[in-house]
Amino acid sequence: MIFKGYISSRKLPDGTINHQKVQNLVIRDACEKRGYEFKLSSTEYGIKNCFLTYFQLIKELKANKYDGIAFYSIAQLPPQKKDRKKLYELILKKKKTALFSLENILIKHKRDMNKLEIFLKLKDFLKYSPKKI
Amino acid sequence: MKLYNKFEKNFINKGFIINKSENPKSTRYLSNFLKKRLVRLLNLKINFKNLNLNQLHLYVKSNELNKIRLKLISQINKDLKFRRNYFLVAKNMIHHIVGNELAMQININLSIQFPNDESSLLPIHSDTWSGDSPFESVLWLPMVNCYRTKSMFILEAKKMDYFNKTFSKKSIKSVDDLYSKFKKNLKFIKINYGEFLLFNQNLPHGNLINRTNETRVSLNCRFKGLFTPYMQKDLGSFFSPLKLRAATKLGLDYKLPG
Numbered sequence: 001m002i003f004k005g006y007i008s009s010r011k012l013p014d015g016t017i018n019h020q021k022v023q024n025l026v027i028r029d030a031c032e033k034r035g036y037e038f039k040l041s042s043t044e045y046g047i048k049n050c051f052l053t054y055f056q057l058i059k060e061l062k063a064n065k066y067d068g069i070a071f072y073s074i075a076q077l078p079p080q081k082k083d084r085k086k087l088y089e090l091i092l093k094k095k096k097t098a099l100f101s102l103e104n105i106l107i108k109h110k111r112d113m114n115k116l117e118i119f120l121k122l123k124d125f126l127k128y129s130p131k132k133i
Numbered sequence: 134m135k136l137y138n139k140f141e142k143n144f145i146n147k148g149f150i151i152n153k154s155e156n157p158k159s160t161r162y163l164s165n166f167l168k169k170r171l172v173r174l175l176n177l178k179i180n181f182k183n184l185n186l187n188q189l190h191l192y193v194k195s196n197e198l199n200k201i202r203l204k205l206i207s208q209i210n211k212d213l214k215f216r217r218n219y220f221l222v223a224k225n226m227i228h229h230i231v232g233n234e235l236a237m238q239i240n241i242n243l244s245i246q247f248p249n250d251e252s253s254l255l256p257i258h259s260d261t262w263s264g265d266s267p268f269e270s271v272l273w274l275p276m277v278n279c280y281r282t283k284s285m286f287i288l289e290a291k292k293m294d295y296f297n298k299t300f301s302k303k304s305i306k307s308v309d310d311l312y313s314k315f316k317k318n319l320k321f322i323k324i325n326y327g328e329f330l331l332f333n334q335n336l337p338h339g340n341l342i343n344r345t346n347e348t349r350v351s352l353n354c355r356f357k358g359l360f361t362p363y364m365q366k367d368l369g370s371f372f373s374p375l376k377l378r379a380a381t382k383l384g385l386d387y388k389l390p391g
């Protein structure tokens with residue numbers, strides 16, 4: 001199965017940023033562990049709230065250019081649910097896969113997406129939790 | 134006070150400069166290096182001088198292209214003379230446009246684009262959108278004559294205001310959509326082997342599927358003022374110092390007495 005990498009060039013909503021080289025290594029490693037072929041990553045533009053590359057990859061996935069998208073992290077998903085739904089619906093309809101390399105999460109079925117949505121909510125709410133004990 | 138000379142004005146207003154190599158010997162070194170390594174990598178029974186890079190697609194299968202390209206990139210970047218000669222091709226112009234205390238990208242890149250190959254496309258982008266500093270300039274060297282889709286495209290500098298206005302309307306849906314919106318304003322660079330292109334990477338640029346019947350082979354590398362701001366591509370991991378002036382060396386070493 002061929003997976004297209006997807007890396008970021010701006011700070012993720014959780015405030016972290018990693019070198020693109022490191023992001024690619026994490027993706028490559030996650031793909032290798034699952035026996036997927038890794039296709040050179042596309043980079044999301046650093047412009048605030050820009051998801052042009054994300055939508056481009058969805059378009060290419062729809063056109064069967066590859067079997068899945070290998071994200072560096074779930075933190076790269078767009079904040080609006082309707083934008084995430086576009087990916088979910090396509091995965092279900094065309095039997096595709098998305099891999100979130102850092103978290104080692106794979107989504108393929110409806111139940112995976114529900115779990116991911118809960119996880120995203122949890123992550124989002126954690127910003128209100130104390131950081132110091 | 135005269136702020137900019139004619140080269141600088143040209144670079145600011147147009148976004149790029151094309152000139153003859155300042156050092157043809159250096160250009161020849163780069164070309165010969167590539168040809169020699171290719172002949173060896175591909176086990177060709179010809180003299181490297183007879184290898185026509187325009188016809189490279191006749192010697193390499195598409196699915197092996199990236200492997201060959203990566204091997205070549207690794208060899209290029211192990212050779213210090215390659216790096217030195219790369220700079221010498223446009224040293225004076227880089228001094229005019231970028232400065233004379235310089236940082237150079239650690240790895241020189243190599244692009245090989247076979248006719249009709251979809252695998253090595255670089256969609257419309259500005260390097261600053263993916264972690265490069267707006268203080269960088271790209272020195273792009275064609276190893277074959279490049280024209281139309283065999284070359285790269287760039288948005289004309291005078292169209293940048295229009296681009297920014299349209300972009301901020303947020304009506305663009307994907308990278309393809311971005312390209313279609315500005316297609317009319319993109320200019321394909323016509324440049325021959327033996328010339329160099331120095332361009333402003335803040336301007337949107339990229340390439341399309343090469344629809345000519347020749348292969349494009351080109352090199353690219355970024356230069357910036359050593360002390361200008363770095364973004365994600367920083368000094369050490371992406372750039373290395375190329376030239377420091379004596380006064381800077383003294384400043385760096387200086388300690389107040391006591």
Ligand SMILES: [Fe+2]
Pocket residue numbers: 258259260334338
């Ligand atoms: Fe670029």
